Amino acid sequence: MNIPVSITVNGVQHRQDVEPRLLLVHFLRDVLGLTGTNIGCDTSQCGACTVHLDGMSVKSCTVLAVQADESNVTTIEGLAQDGKLHPMQQAFWDHHGLQCGYCTPGMIMAAVKLVESNPNPSEAEIRHGLEGNYCRCTGYENIVKSVRAAAGAGD
């Protein structure tokens, strides 16, 4: 039996009937077509699917769509405002914080919340804060540089 949900994603309210078992990440990708949020694992390790749920950074493969009922979700597609990149997006571009780009949306979403909760993080704090997001390409170094730069830019 499907359950009605109302989820606001990137400022737009969506009312849908969904299977109780539908994961939030599949709701975003398959129901709404917002494919910027990637799926990298099935055990909540990799963080590729990180989005913001009511101001918290969450792995959207670990949240059911029904749990997000009456919630606000921001995905990577909703980060840039008025055609202007978010400082974190800009910093990833400027500091070569990505290679294949697959972990990037989740990494950026996690980094945005990291800097919001700790506006001037040390390198060690950034590395610790991002340990739940895997990147197989960059070796993390330029990701850390990007986050530091974005924090310095006065997020």
Place this chain on the structure above:
Amino acid sequence: MGYVGESVRRVEDPRFIQGQGKYVANLQLPGMVYAAIKRSPYAHAKIKGIDVEAARNMEGVVAVFTGEDLIKGTKFSSPCGAIPCGYVPSDTKVPTHHPLAIDKVNHVGDGVAVVVAESAYTAHDALDLIEVDYEPLPAVVDAKAAAQAGAPLIHEEIADNTSYHWVLGNKEQTEKAFAEADQVVELDLINQRLIPNAMEPRAVTAQWNKFDEHMTVWTSSQNPHIIRLLLSGFTLGIPENKLRVISPDVGGGFGSKIFHYPEEVIVPWVARAVNRPVKWVARRSESFMTDAHGRDHVTNCKMALKDDGAITGLQVYTYANMGAYLSTFAPLIPTALYITLFSGLYKIPAIWGETWGIITNTVPVDAYRGAGRPEAAYLLERLVDLAARELGMDVVEFRRKNLIPADEFPYQTPVAMVYDSGNYKGLLDKAEEMAGYQDMRKDQAEARKEGRLVGIGVSGCIEASAPGPSPIVTTLGSAIGLYETGSVRVHPTGNVSVFTGSHSHGQGHETTFAQVVADELGLPMEAVQIVHGDTDRIPFGTGTYGSRSAAIGASALVKSAEKIREKVTRIAAHQLEAAVEDMVYDRENGTIHVKGSPDKAKTFAEVAFATYYAADLPEGMEPGLESTTFYDPSNFTFPNSAHIAQVEIDRDTGEVTIERYIAVDDVGKVINPMIVNGQIVGGVVQGVGQALWEHGKYDEYGQLLSGTMMDYALPRADQFPNLETGRIETPSPHNPLGVKGAGEMGTIAATVTIANAIMDALAPLGIRHIDMPLSAEKLWQTIQSSDNGGAN
């Protein structure tokens, strides 16, 4: 315009940082249905029967097919063939590999049936309704054990499970070197199995147009043209001109997306059978049990030495685990990309290597970042460290003594390779200087007095990149030449589309290749756009692996751009009524002028339009401005490195802290230092993963114990310091750009650098060697059981 050599920001990034990457899983087509694959839970079992009726009757299920259906064909979809191996040295025995197993499964994860349903959830639900009647058989997972008499036979046609035996070097000379040696160091080692784990799981989508009898396949591949060739010629049987393979944005490969996988056959076959677009996306657990794994060697090696520190001989015997089937390039890795690198950076007069390629009940093993070369570097550099220790020499001094001198290039090794160029002493000197090696040793001595386990690891490694030329690689067993194509198409208003057979899956070709072409033609980078990954748009391609894209793919573009410049110059000469040899093509600003008369000039755009206007071209010249090159390199290139690491092991926990990591690399000329540095750093971290954490581990029954990201430990952000990177540049004479390739050097060097550092830290405890991964638990156990236990 001077882009080459500059750290130009990547042009592909805006789509990735805004969630607009075009990965296969993101593709949605009208009427699409979803495939899921029933996989064997057994490593080795007979299939006595498969009952798919309940699954077929489930609401939302469109169709279910078994391996029998695929090879017999249906009314709508003709039979498909077995998956071939693309690299077959003579006398190699190749097991039959059906896209879905028939009669027998040979590894956990072997596919037995495919469900197509209206949703992905339904397809996976239906898998549970398929009843497979298995008769389990004894399994064997270890390569050496599988080659022994009495081991379970996996494919009846392959006796002793031994697919091939490959040798290289001079046996008599090597035996003589050992007979005359002052000292011999010997090591039995295991280079453990790794699981690549590109962040994007593999995905395949296919769409059949029954009216045109045309198939389009989207697949996350590093070489779409090779996949099309294998689909056409062997597995699917649809001719190339009716088959388009698109490999759009690919989320990392590291070798694992080179190969032709069963799903690339199954999904289009099913799409044709049900006449609807079909999408399959691997779940991560499927990636673990179906993506080709890497490494997995059991090796005995020894080194002959003179008392003065000269290396005089090397002998290596390796059992290489091939897994249950021969993956596309599997036999290449532990043979022609492995034994050929045994000389490393050193003058070693006599070398002998033998490899046995062994079939086991495990996931097939093939190229994984470095592919054969890290395995060679690992055994050589472990032996070098042990040799220095036995001789009482410093590990840097011992290496320096045996390096190939800079004035001996090109250098012929005893194992077939001719090294192109290098300054190995300069490389090691630079690493030593950046590290402050002497001070590092002093600090280590102080730390040891306090009982701390501080270690310094050194390595000097070689890589053979950009394999070629084609007559050589095909002689070695490759089923296709390893040239690359590059087309430059100048449009009427002077902007340029570039079509490359290389494929970018993180390497940044859209930037670096545009830098190269813009410089060659004297255009702003914005005027140059790179197209890759589509067999309908690009003439042909052999793809990206073996650090070959800059050396071969970009060189093809240099050659095509040269032809464009030549035509443009002739037209400008004609229109300015000057002799061709009096013309100057100014690559600073893209103008062509008469020598000594800069005012008598045509711009690139003017000439481009003139070629399409075609009213006033030199006599006999065709209109249009376009050029294609199939570039075949004259030889491999040989990137090289000197890396130094400092680690400390916590006596109480066994945890390793990497205090410093210095990486000095010679990758030849550098097109984009920012991107090259990113490749080196990323490569090092991946190599450290093997040294410390990663292990594709099977139990004796062939169950994969490290089959999820919870069990398989990938490197994380908080485990590394910032690396200290340096470079020297000795251009390769083997390609017009002088590049050597940067994709794999970091990985090749880092594994053994960290292993050497840890063994150095443990040396005071009398520990000589431990096999990787050097996990905290393993180190703690080792420290506890050493002579002086955990005591200071």
